[in-house]
Amino acid sequence: MALKLVKWISRTVLDPNSEAEVLRGASETNVDRRERLRKLALETIDLAKDPYILRNHLGSLECRLCLTLHTNEGSYLAHTQGKKHQTNLARRAARDAKDSQLMVAPTQSTVQRKIFLKIGRPGYRVTKVRDKDTGKEGMMVQVHLPQIKPDVLPRRRFMSAWEQKREPPNKAYQYLIVAAEPYETITFRIPAREIEDESDDAGYWNWSHWDPDTKQYSFQFMFKLPQY
Secondary structure, eight states, X not given: OHHHHHHHHHHHHHOXXXXXXXXXXXXXXXXXXXXXXXHHHHHHOOGGXXXXXXXXXXXXXXXXXXXXXXXXXXXXXXXXXXXXXXXXXXXXXXXXXXXXXXXXXXXXTTSOOOOOOOOOOOEEEEEEEEOTTTOOEEEEEEEEOTTOOTTOOOEEEEEXXXXXXXXXXXXXXXXXXXXXXXXXXXXXXXXXOOBOOGGGTTTSSSEEEEETTTTEEEEEEEBOOOOO
């Protein structure tokens, strides 16, 4: 009985028809999953109002948020329901919420807005940095704010080329904004590459620091390595 059982199992595993059925079933499952994601996205996303979709000169679709390329709308819609896109959306929302006070003034009914006389642009220094072990590149920014108000903390945020209104949008660039009253807001144009969060490396390469004694605001950020 034992020998017969072993032979039966061996024939079942090596049966080419059975293997073909398994592979075909897995393929159909993946196709069904992509189709479900596409239909779900069609119900929840209006491509005409999606700020992250871009059709390039070759007719392909690009996701500005994740810097990915897609051959058609179905592929892009499925991507928007995937883990990478949803994670980047959550990170972007958290970053925008954290830095929203740079762009949105408090309401008069709840907080009395402080009005300062602008005194010009602060001094600053920008240094390119590179991690020789991983090849990652980034920038260190030092801003000198000797006349900053005692109760004001400097703030920074990143802005896409389509959010700013000063220059024609160029997908090759994004903007770094630093604000500290009563100084004028300063803006740096940097490559439109995905930026690491400070939590990605526990503050080793990505960090920020405000020194109230020297009145210097320093921070460093790294670009993520491209995914191929």
